[in-house]
Amino acid sequence: MSLDSVLASLRVPSDFNRYNDIPERDVIARLDRWKEDALRTLKELQTRVVQERAELSLKQQADIVSTTSVFDCDAVWVTPDSEGVAHDILYTFSEPPLPLVVQILQYSLKPLFRSNPHPSINLETGRKLTRPAGGPMASQDFYDSQTWKESPGASNVLLWCVRNIPSTAYEDLWHLVIPPLMALLDDYEARYKLIGVQVTSAMLERVPSAVLRRTGVDSLLMASLSRSLTQLQSPETPRLLPAAISTSLTLIQLMTSAGSVERFDQLCALLGDGIIGSIWPYASDRLPALLASIEALPPIIQFLGVGCARYLKVLVAQLVHPLAPLEYEKTSVELQVSSLRALSAVINACPERIPHWKGTILNGVARCWVSVVDPPKAPDAREPSADGNLSPETIKQELRNVCSVLMNACPSVLQEEYPRFMAADATMFDDLLRNK
Structure with missing residues (x-):
């Protein structure tokens, strides 16, 4: 079989674009057979590349890379074995x-x-372009x-x-x-x-x-990344939101200088307009989107520093809420752990403003601690960890961390709030506040 024929047989059928929505079993079976055949063909291609690498023309090399790189990813047409073979082929062209x-x-x-x-x-x-080509309806035509x-x-x-x-x-x-x-x-x-x-x-x-x-592409990229934050219901949301936020941070760092007004304004836009304004108002019943946004918070908080004080009211409210949700609401172990980590970052970033919020923070922390140490006999509103890696001890450690950073930011809790907890129930709170 010629090289062109081998590469042609590896061209991914367009039906894979709708693989998860295909009702016909015979079509699914055909595509699954194609995946099996593709693995054998990739192995054949790998052998040919090793044997003929020095004789391949520029066009042949380009065709091989173009064909093989579509298998070096997580996609419905890719199996773990075919991805491994594709990776090995591409390594030849590193x-x-x-x-x-x-x-x-x-x-x-x-x-x-x-x-x-x-x-x-x-x-x-x-x-x-200074103005969109095609007039006001150009964006709609773009999807045709x-x-x-x-x-x-x-x-x-x-x-x-x-x-x-x-x-x-x-x-x-x-x-x-x-x-x-x-x-x-x-x-x-x-x-x-x-x-x-x-x-x-x-x-x-x-x-x-x-x-x-x-x-002028920097502004186009930032606008596109911001629009990505409105995707709250797709299967890709848990990966898309953190990726878009992280990439936005990288772009801001690349295009602005440290301490500049421009950087501050863009970071505020990312946090205020992006996360707080575009995600949180619509994510109360969409835990994956909410979790993804909170997991991405700490780096933004660290970059903004005390500048995030303007959002302290909404940040504290949002991060404390999952720790002790209302009876009819649900939370998750991951959301509680991520919220606690973000809360620690907020406390470290705005220590001067934290005394006003210490009561709110301690109320949520204490309620969460009690629910972990002495869980109710009936199922509560907290769902178990999806990946099985976050144990109750993980939550307890993050709760201790919040108490520790709160003490550093607001030493008065040592003389005022912490003794009250110990007086109320030393057995319950000793492990939370020990050495604090």
Whole structure:
């Protein structure tokens, strides 16, 4: 079998895009057989690459990388074995020459995204347009004719390229990287937004800030990342929200200087408009979204420092609430642990403002401690850990940590609040407040 035939047999069927929604059993069976055949074909390809590596042309190398990289990911068409083989093949092309990356971007990826131009991007330069092309309805037209979705895994090809572009080459390849990246980031489906965020994160590790600023793409990326925070109900939400928040932080660090007003304003926008304004008002009954946002809080709090004092009222209220929810509400072990860790970060960031909130914090901490040490006989509102790694001892340790940082921020609790707890029930609270 020729190399072209081998690669053609590894082209992922477009039906995998709707794999989880396919009702026909015969279609599912056909796709599952394809996955099994793909593993055997990948092993054959691996053998050929090892034997013929030196004789492969630039186009053949590009075709191999483009075909193989779609298996180096977590997708419905990938099995653990096929992912391993694909990873080994791609390792053969580690530290690729720039012409190979250009070949893939120019001839494998660009044609796929050509029919779906982003309305805010100049396709010839990759720069931000002063006004959207196509007028007011351009954003709606952008979702038509998405032919690139007929090639499952194309986004992973872009990710491979971005990871292998040298910093000095980004400016020359900008027009090849940004159009497909923005198509992913601004897609209406969360799964494509997620890979778009992952590609952005990889790009920010190498791209010069001057290129982002000069082309205006920095503002487009920040706006797209902010819109990702409104995806609260998709299966990708638990991964998308932390990834978007973390990538936003990286972008802010790259594009602003420490201590500048610009950095402060952008961090406040991320916390205030993004997390507090876009996620929390709608996540009360969506625990995965709420948990994901709170897990991402500590780095933002650390960067903002005392600047997060303007949000202290809502931060304390939100982080204390899962510790002792109302009877008709639910929480989870993960949410309680994440809330406690974020609460410790808030206390450390704003020690001067904490005395006003010490009663609220201690009330939540004490109630949570009692529910862990002496749980009710009937099932309570706290759900068990989903991954089994968070034991009651984990919660207890985080509760102790909050009491410790609270003492450092507000020493008066040693003379006032802590003795009252011990007087009320020394047996119950000794382990919580010992050495505090």
